[in-house]
Amino acid sequence: MEKTFNLVRREDGIAVLTIDVPGETMNTLRTEFGPEITEILAEIKADKSIKGLVLASGKKDCFVAGADISMLDACTSVEDAKALSQQGHIVFNELEAMSIPVVAAIDGVCLGGGLELALACHQRVCSQNGKTMMGVPEVQLGLLPGGGGTQRLPRLVGITTALDMMLTGKQIRPKQALKMGLVDDVVPESILLATAVEMALKGKRAPKKVNKSLVNKLLEGTPVGRNIIFDQAGKQVQKKTQGNYPAPAKIIDCVRQGMAKGKAKGLEVEASHFADLVMSTESAALRSIFFATTEMKKETGAGDVVPRKVNKAMVLGGGLMGGGIASVTTTKAKIPARVKDISEQGLSNALSYAYKLLDKGVKRRHMTPSARDNIMSLMTTTTEYKGIKDADIVVEAVFEDLKLKHQMVKDVERECGENTIFASNTSSLPISQIAEAAARPENVIGLHYFSPVEKMPLVEVIAHKKTSPETIATVVAFARKQGKTPIVVQDGAGFYVNRILALYMNEAAQLLLEGQSVEHLDKALVKFGFPVGPMTLLDEVGIDVGAKISPILEAELGERFKAPAAFDKLLSDDRKGRKNGKGFYLYGGKAKKKGKQVDESVYQVLGLKPGVNAEVSEVAQRCVVQMLNEAVRCLEEGIIASPRDGDIGAIFGIGFPPFLGGPFHYIDTLGAGVLVAKLEKYQAKHGNRFAPCDKLREMAETNQRFFD
Numbered sequence: 001m002e003k004t005f006n007l008v009r010r011e012d013g014i015a016v017l018t019i020d021v022p023g024e025t026m027n028t029l030r031t032e033f034g035p036e037i038t039e040i041l042a043e044i045k046a047d048k049s050i051k052g053l054v055l056a057s058g059k060k061d062c063f064v065a066g067a068d069i070s071m072l073d074a075c076t077s078v079e080d081a082k083a084l085s086q087q088g089h090i091v092f093n094e095l096e097a098m099s100i101p102v103v104a105a106i107d108g109v110c111l112g113g114g115l116e117l118a119l120a121c122h123q124r125v126c127s128q129n130g131k132t133m134m135g136v137p138e139v140q141l142g143l144l145p146g147g148g149g150t151q152r153l154p155r156l157v158g159i160t161t162a163l164d165m166m167l168t169g170k171q172i173r174p175k176q177a178l179k180m181g182l183v184d185d186v187v188p189e190s191i192l193l194a195t196a197v198e199m200a201l202k203g204k205r206a207p208k209k210v211n212k213s214l215v216n217k218l219l220e221g222t223p224v225g226r227n228i229i230f231d232q233a234g235k236q237v238q239k240k241t242q243g244n245y246p247a248p249a250k251i252i253d254c255v256r257q258g259m260a261k262g263k264a265k266g267l268e269v270e271a272s273h274f275a276d277l278v279m280s281t282e283s284a285a286l287r288s289i290f291f292a293t294t295e296m297k298k299e300t301g302a303g304d305v306v307p308r309k310v311n312k313a314m315v316l317g318g319g320l321m322g323g324g325i326a327s328v329t330t331t332k333a334k335i336p337a338r339v340k341d342i343s344e345q346g347l348s349n350a351l352s353y354a355y356k357l358l359d360k361g362v363k364r365r366h367m368t369p370s371a372r373d374n375i376m377s378l379m380t381t382t383t384e385y386k387g388i389k390d391a392d393i394v395v396e397a398v399f400e401d402l403k404l405k406h407q408m409v410k411d412v413e414r415e416c417g418e419n420t421i422f423a424s425n426t427s428s429l430p431i432s433q434i435a436e437a438a439a440r441p442e443n444v445i446g447l448h449y450f451s452p453v454e455k456m457p458l459v460e461v462i463a464h465k466k467t468s469p470e471t472i473a474t475v476v477a478f479a480r481k482q483g484k485t486p487i488v489v490q491d492g493a494g495f496y497v498n499r500i501l502a503l504y505m506n507e508a509a510q511l512l513l514e515g516q517s518v519e520h521l522d523k524a525l526v527k528f529g530f531p532v533g534p535m536t537l538l539d540e541v542g543i544d545v546g547a548k549i550s551p552i553l554e555a556e557l558g559e560r561f562k563a564p565a566a567f568d569k570l571l572s573d574d575r576k577g578r579k580n581g582k583g584f585y586l587y588g589g590k591a592k593k594k595g596k597q598v599d600e601s602v603y604q605v606l607g608l609k610p611g612v613n614a615e616v617s618e619v620a621q622r623c624v625v626q627m628l629n630e631a632v633r634c635l636e637e638g639i640i641a642s643p644r645d646g647d648i649g650a651i652f653g654i655g656f657p658p659f660l661g662g663p664f665h666y667i668d669t670l671g672a673g674v675l676v677a678k679l680e681k682y683q684a685k686h687g688n689r690f691a692p693c694d695k696l697r698e699m700a701e702t703n704q705r706f707f708d
């Protein structure tokens, strides 16, 4: 049987212990390794010829990616989970207590339990490999670093920095890791092992003193100062999480107790909090997102079909969306993109959009100016169909005008090759209608990005009936190269994301008209777990945009999509939202100084007197049940292929609260029967727009769930 740990004794007295989990692409830590590694450490201790130990990985681009998340998922009790953490503590304590110097040689990802393993070593050196990243991302799984990280990290890099790393889960690049004292040296990959051996030969050294700011030095140096840090962090966390995520407060508690009562007590608290979190519904939901996205990375969107290679892309339209699409094509996918717009102004907007994003990286020293310029050279512009004959894919991001899109389909078929894919970034027009103008409809597909393109992780890939499987697979692979998570959805008004969002927004509008205030509505949905409330979102997206989409959805899908008529008054008052500085909130000069403020004149325009302010949970439920019901309808109609895709689409496209695992996981938590009862209660009071869909009724009657 292949072994996970391989010990090699070198002639210079240094032993190299290599971790290489057989049959896996990444090293992860599992409980069954405990006895094996304890035995090896005992063997090393007994061998007096060994003067130092280097810990390295046998995997390319991966030191250790953390504890095995499937193993955590398999825990059935708090006791199980606590034992996992405690076992890790025993092994890492043993490593730390070795009398010989132990050096971690880090190449590639070093995350979670992997970094905790490295922290238990006496010194750390990492490679300059672009894939080398260090961090404790447990918080993103609803967990905390349960392998001693909450105790060793603050002692190494300082409390403020450690809290920042643990509460955000951010990944640290080599240069920054050196600066903050997380590693002792950064070297080229080719001399990583030799450097680690040299460090071990020099013997144990105290970690370098971290350069802390004067304020941090003062605060971290005394119990009173430390309490100020913890209290502040607690307040910030509460504001950010709205109390929906239990992990951050527990992370702060581990550090607080560990710093006040010593490392041993800190580890005890860590194991106990870790165990509670492993068994929490929030972590289970967040882990389900990890499993779903990992699974989706392997899917082509069209079975066994092999995607065609995309060597060159063209983007039609240099606006906000077009500029963003061209930017992720060149920056992330490293594929040349030619942008066409009718005006020079549009083209210069697209170029400056991409340049500004890259230049941010240069200013933060993540990128050299020459790397920025090299990427910019991949982006070219034109006002005519020139230099595009060899484009493999054309992404159209022009106005929502069917005639214009038909013209573009014809232009592309005339100017480009037979296999060139025409992908439309429409957010509302059915793809089958766009494809009506095509001589080769098999090449036509929807590729719906969300704004801002560089930040929003989701894209909807929309196949109409004649789209070829090869086109689907090629577009899915292309979107993934751009750093996106694609879900393949079927053609239909609003596709999936905008369709479920529209009903939610309409309900918020109804509540406003019933007398709920703008800020109360936003507060209710933010408390529920959305990143922003519906009124803020409408201002951001554009009230005019919402008004354009609603009639299309109503015509295609029925009366439940009818937007409240009173909203026409907003458009007559030229209220479009942030883009024209006139919406539900105030924008511009004064508003900037005073912070976010409702534009009270909006109530007059709508003829309202706000101030009803119902229970926040009731307000949120009314909006959210609409979204849930419609999500199930989309599954029923085959718009989405699975509840998994529906969950990922809602979380990554709308910001549906991740701790609930997406609409379908949330329905399972509520129970279909409970949801149907809620919908029926609202239906009796507010009308048929709340009528539960057939699938939901059937699931309630037969007590079914979406997931096992």
Ligand SMILES: C[C@H](O)CC(=O)SCCNC(=O)CCNC(=O)[C@H](O)C(C)(C)COP(=O)(O)OP(=O)(O)OC[C@H]1O[C@@H](n2cnc3c(N)ncnc32)[C@H](O)[C@@H]1OP(=O)(O)O
Pocket: 025, 026, 028, 065, 066, 067, 068, 069, 070, 088, 109, 111, 112, 113, 114, 116, 137, 138, 141, 143, 144, 145, 146, 147, 149, 294, 297
């Ligand atoms: C006690 C401790 O404090 C608790 C912990 O350590 S909890 C775990 C903390 N670690 C993490 O959260 C990291 C999770 N992993 C990742 O974010 C990403 O996989 C990564 C950034 C490491 C690599 O991403 P990428 O290159 O796109 O590869 P990706 O497809 O995701 O993963 C490759 C394989 O490694 C597996 N993998 C990666 N990390 C894993 C983990 N921590 N547990 C289980 N499997 C893991 C994936 O499931 C996938 O398996 P497969 O090939 O059989 O499908």
